[in-house]
Amino acid sequence: MSESLKVSIDGMTCGHCVASVTEEISSIEGVEKVDVNLNAGGISTATITSSKPIDETAVGEAVAEAGYTLVSNNG
Structure with a gap:
């Protein structure tokens, strides 16, 4: 069963x-799919679908690594 998490990202x-x-x-x-809704200059959202429980700390680190x-976290 897939899990999903929606997060808000600033700076894209x-x-x-x-x-x-x-x-x-x-x-x-475990991440199977990432759908990003770009809001240029504002707050963008990403919906993450995973085959395993999503490590929210890892998501934060990945977003930071991307700059x-x-x-x-919008659940």
């Missing part, structure tokens, strides 16, 4: 930002 402005965040989050064990800020 373009398609390259989306690609960077998607790549970093996708490297987390952006995890604002909140």
Whole structure:
């Protein structure tokens, strides 16, 4: 059974930002899909689907590694 998590991310402005965040989050064990809704210059959202429980700390670290800020976990 898949698990999903929606998070808010600050600082993304373009398609390259989306690609960077998607790549970093996708490297987390169990992650099957990452859908990013870009709100350039505002707060973007990412919905993460995983075959395993999602490690929220790892998501925050992945977003930071991509150069952006995890604002909140929206469940």
